[in-house]
Amino acid sequence: RKEVEQDPGPFNVPEGATVAFNCTYSNSASQSFFWYRQDCRKEPKLLMSVYSSGNEDGRFTAQLNRASQYISLLIRDSKLSDSATYLCVVNRRGGGSQGNLIFGKGTKLSVKP
Amino acid sequence: DAGVIQSPRHEVTEMGQEVTLRCKPISGHDYLFWYRQTMMRGLELLIYFNNNVPIDDSGMPEDRFSAKMPNASFSTLKIQPSEPRDSAVYFCASTWGGVGGDTQYFGPGTRLTVL
Numbered sequence: 001r002k003e004v005e006q007d008p009g010p011f012n013v014p015e016g017a018t019v020a021f022n023c024t025y026s027n028s029a030s031q032s033f034f035w036y037r038q039d040c041r042k043e044p045k046l047l048m049s050v051y052s053s054g055n056e057d058g059r060f061t062a063q064l065n066r067a068s069q070y071i072s073l074l075i076r077d078s079k080l081s082d083s084a085t086y087l088c089v090v091n092r093r094g095g096g097s098q099g100n101l102i103f104g105k106g107t108k109l110s111v112k113p
Numbered sequence: 114d115a116g117v118i119q120s121p122r123h124e125v126t127e128m129g130q131e132v133t134l135r136c137k138p139i140s141g142h143d144y145l146f147w148y149r150q151t152m153m154r155g156l157e158l159l160i161y162f163n164n165n166v167p168i169d170d171s172g173m174p175e176d177r178f179s180a181k182m183p184n185a186s187f188s189t190l191k192i193q194p195s196e197p198r199d200s201a202v203y204f205c206a207s208t209w210g211g212v213g214g215d216t217q218y219f220g221p222g223t224r225l226t227v228l
Contacts, residue, residue, distance in 0.1 A: 032215050034215065034216075042221070043204055043220060043221055043222055044156070044204075044219050045219070046216050046217075049215070049216075087156070101158070101215065101217065103155060103156040104155065105154075105155035105156075106155065
């Protein structure tokens with residue numbers, strides 16, 4: 001089983017739609033979780049961290065389910081500019097263990113007019 | 114403030130040639146990472162440094178790959194000799210130790226094509 005698994009997509013949705021991505025991780029000792037965004041032919045950039053209680057940033061909501069070892073990202077009222085690949089990222093160890101980020105292969109989102 | 118700087122942005126070379134990729138991390142960051150991204154394998158960590166010292170190079174694919182960090186503001190990744198299967202985008206990233214250091218800041222990448 002891969003350490004971090006995501007549905008590669010693509011997810012093709014119309015503007016204004018709500019879309020959800022899931023990600024599963026295999027290491028139950030993982031402590032920190034993130035979503036990164038990568039635009040076509042660009043570098044990955046942090047979108048948001050994922051906290052145990054769930055967290056929201058504008059139209060974006062991230063959830064963590066430790067028991068089932070999955071992470072989700074919900075995008076509401078999607079915009080054309082949301083089109084990108086979303087990478088699920090897990091830190092194998094606790095905070096401060098900078099060398100232990102594992103990146104999923106990403107889920108591609110395409111928002112159409 | 115400048116982000117992570119990588120050069121060259123694009124490199125096309127022939128099999129057997131030596132390739133050197135360069136990276137300047139964000140000032141003040143004490144961790145530096147080299148990643149490789151391909152469609153098949155996604156983003157893979159090759160090696161990372163802390164305070165200029167290599168900490169984990171278990172991701173380096175083979176002896177043809179080597180990385181150095183002679184000082185806090187410069188690192189190189191060298192492939193010698195290069196092979197077509199080395200074609201990928203190579204990213205450098207940096208961050209700082211301690212709380213919040215999980216966030217890695219990536220450079221724009223070097224797109225390497227080995228013919």
